[in-house]
Amino acid sequence: MNKKSLITISWITFFIGTLNFLFFTGEKTLRLYLVNIVIAGLYSFTIAFGNGFVNDFLSRRYSWVEDTRKRTVLGVISTVIVNVILVFFCNYVNFIVYQKQNAAGFFSGTMGFFNWFTVNVALLISAVLHARGFIKAWKNSTKQEIVQQKLIARSANAQFESLKNQLDPHFLFNSLNVLSALIDENPPQAQRFTASMSKIYRYVLEQKDKELVTVEEEIEFAKTYCNLLKTRFEDSVHFEFNMEENVLKSFVVPLSLQLLLENCIKHNFATSSKPLVIKIYTDGNYLFIENNLQQREQMRESAGIGLSNIVQRYSLLSKQNVFIEKSTEFFRVKIPILTQKISTMTTPTPPESIAYQKAVERVKELKGFYGNLIAYCLVIPFLVFVNLYTSPKHIWFYWPMLGWGIGVGMHALQTFGIGKNWEEKQIQKILNNRK
Template sequence: MMRIRKELLVLTYVSIGTTLFFFLFINEEKSFRAFYLTFAISSMYSFFIGLGNHFVNELLNKKFPWSEATTKRAVLSIISLLVVNFLLVYVCNYINFVVFQKSATPEEFFSGKYNFTNWFMLNITLLISAFLHAKGFMDELKKTSKKEVVEQKLIAKSANAQFESLKNQLDPHFLFNSLNVLSSLIDENPVQAQKFTASMSKIYRYVLEQKDKELVTVEDEIEFAKIYCDLLKTRFEDSVNFEFHVDKEYLKKFVVPLSLQLLLENCIKHNLATSSKPLLIRIFTEADTLCIENNLQIREQIKESAGIGLANIVQRYSLLTKKNVFIEKSEDYFKVKLPILNDKPNAISTIVSDDDAIYERAKKRVKEIKGFYGNLISYCVVIPFLVVLNLITSPKNLWFYWPMLGWGIGVASHGLSVFAIGINWEEKKIREILEKENRNHGK
């Protein structure tokens, strides 16, 4: 309601302004009747055309918002500008010349006598309507940019908190399991317990160093896994065997840290391991994945698992990359495939800092669009002035076509360079920029 009142107030001011202009500088008759007639005609044009475009724009905003269907909305806006304004101009001109001024009969009006007047008025109306549609787009763009930047920051902070929570599970989880192993060894083999303690200190140092990283090289993770396997071998001796077959080409690529340690723990925890039936655990590379496989010797679970290991790895990968962790299970073996990443992706912990860069790109995008609409607004203001000046000073020599055409081509080219209607935008509108960043980081 407030917006409609504002529109009506603006249209009233426009009506008064155009009335004063035509009455003071164009009309030869300076009488109250002439002023009243000029005001009625100006108000008719202003309110008919202004409100007509307003309601069409509002209807398109509800059905095809700029932020959700930009290309379709642009096409529909152009079509609506032409159709609606053509009808409005002809209706207004008919009422003006046939009803108010009585300077033409209906037959004369439709005979072609007023074609130039209709065409001239239509061009002026289209320029003003284009300005109104551009203003509506800018208003929605500002609201969308503010909303999306706030949402992106909230998403980034939430994702970062989630990732930190997952990483923080590793420290107490590893310590708890290691102390359980040590407790068992103290009773079974005190000498081995001492060796285990020394190895545990080295491993725990690695845990402390790597747990705050999103990714580590395959080489580092394999070296850690070998040390951890030695630690397990200390306890289980011949009951557990390990094999490593990792291609050198993958050593400098990346995986989630401590993933092998968690999966090794799962292998031990969920399977029986005895000297007569040893558990074989193989770690190898296969088609851009780091695999850990064990023969199935399912042990009966006394209590329900906490579910930290595999679930933790799956969640951390899902926050870092679109690639999935694959799980294969048969009657004979259980295999987990960890994606090997060629490069470090823009991980969750960098989203918060990258969010400022995203916002800067968004601001740059807004600046480009504002530059285009500044050009369009200037065109809408200057060209009508040149048309009026031309018709007043030399109506027989119509030179305004040239600046209108030349500048119009320039505005159209500027619009295509900014929006690239018909193909993808260079960075698309702000909503798409931010959603793309969110998809890249959140999958």
């Protein structure tokens, strides 16, 4: 128990002892005032330390977040047992040891009623402490989850930005290599290539900061880029486009076709007698880039920027995978067409807003139950006191105590998983186990 808790218990002791001295003690002396403070401290510190020990012990063994039901059941059982023992101990010291009353009447009459009343007050305080511990644990868990989600999102964004920043130097480096070769081979073509490259590079600059572009935009860019490649390779390379109209407004990652077209040129030889045929077409929800396999015999080691860049960007933006197929006759890359544009990246973990909302709903549900329980523990003892004080021969308090008690019990069953939505929870549990 920390220093703050000790100060709080000390203040509670002071107020209870002072109130008891002012309203329930006939003779007003310093000695009796100190006696009231000591007796109040006996109850306050004994019950607080006992419940604190039980609460800390259970919290170390069972988490409020991961083992909510077990923690609650064990908390209720242990709290009832511990509080009954502690209250009986304090009352025995107060009535039998200090006040020298007859021990035979400890469980009957005034002492019996005081036992029952004090147990209810102790249980009420314990319920408040357990509810406070539960809410605090869930808040801490939610805060940790939110921080973790933010870190994951920031890491994913940083990774995505790093991947996009590869596109500028990668495209420029490859284009300058082509231009360098054309200057020696065919200067007029080099001039036309330079003009086309400026238009294409403008598109690169415009699209590289976007997460997704439409299939139509990417295809138009790919056709322009293919014309640029035709300038260099002439009839050594053929391009075939076959696009379905219904997917043109869907989305792909930007510059994916340009990177894959570069990949085809880089890894295959192309001549007029054996042209490289590159097919770009759609089938279902996928965009295909396929070429006849004419692999170069000697190649320097590849940096792997093009294909790996596309795979990594799709992994950050979608759960759909990029497929690569290779045979002795063709090489094919299959990239997903996304039907919905996203404004922020998704990560493999659930969004923080969903996790936070679930936590808020769960805390609200449990606060409702504990509020009901606390109200029951406050009102019922008051009704018992009124009944016994005004008409002790006509006992009626057990009717509201029984009716309301049944309601509290049903509320507990509903809150901890066996209520009206039990069937829905069981169905969801079975579905999750079959995934």
